[in-house]
Amino acid sequence: MSDKPAETTIRAWARLMKAQHRALGSIEAALKAAGLPALAWYDVLLETERAGKDGLRPFELERAMLLAQYNLSRLVDRMAAAGYVERRPCADDGRGHLIAITEAGRAMRRRMWPVYARAIETAVGRRLSGKQAATLGELLGHLIDERP
């Protein structure tokens, strides 16, 4: 069991970093250019919208997103201040609350999606055939597996 990564491994690693840096950068830039909030806001809007009327708990949102607990806490602060979500007391558990999307939040998500979609298409879709995209997704899946 060697510790020295193979050349192909190192290349895959380096390109993983670079590819996501570029793709994310171009997508954030597209949102900003359209005067829209950052990507993380979209994720929150999407998850809270999916969660339905009652919303969901911060810790559930945290699992669905790539955000640490304290970052999520503050992101929700900002989004609530902007009027896109609201915090409601949670009947079941006095420690926590529920985060629910507002009408303004829904509207914002609808505005963001076309820009986001176009940006994904530009950064990823246009650059790969359907088959390549499927293969890429599958290979990246191996890197996401829980197992150590």
Add this chain to the structure above:
Amino acid sequence: MSDKPAETTIRAWARLMKAQHRALGSIEAALKAAGLPALAWYDVLLETERAGKDGLRPFELERAMLLAQYNLSRLVDRMAAAGYVERRPCADDGRGHLIAITEAGRAMRRRMWPVYARAIETAVGRRLSGKQAATLGELLGHLIDERP
């Protein structure tokens, strides 16, 4: 020419984000656990060491790395303060300077590499066959191409 990304595209995009987040996180964590500086420092040490005795210009380093100009400027500040690199005046161009690695910098890079290598192997190498790693690298290459 559609703007709606295909399902496979969206999945590839989502996994690209998640896979690099995980991989980078585990590698940074390994470095930190070993009491070593962050990954960006390694990159600077590697590039300055490769550059040879005279070092290189910040703007050259910037191209080799995934860092904005102002971030690099401050990273070099910190690394110089830590004694791993030094700034030297540049004879050719009075606006800039050359960044050269110090002996301590070389030593630090040597200490970091085994930890880094092991972490890459764990995050990427172990999870893919040689062929898969090669394919992944190739597919990610498409996302890095300059063309819009």
Add this chain to the structure above:
DNA sequence: TTGATATAGATGCAGTTGCATATATTGTCA
């Protein structure tokens, strides 16, 4: 019950990043 431990979430603080802009040269061209 009660005390110990775990969980949900918030927050003060220090370090880092992004943005806009400043500063110092260098290059260019009339």
Add this chain to the structure above:
DNA sequence: TGACAATATATGCAACTGCATCTATATCAA
């Protein structure tokens, strides 16, 4: 040559992040 644009790098400031820790509530075990 002298003005003007371009390039290389730095920096003030505000926003964001990570870390450690705090508060409040829940859970569990004796």
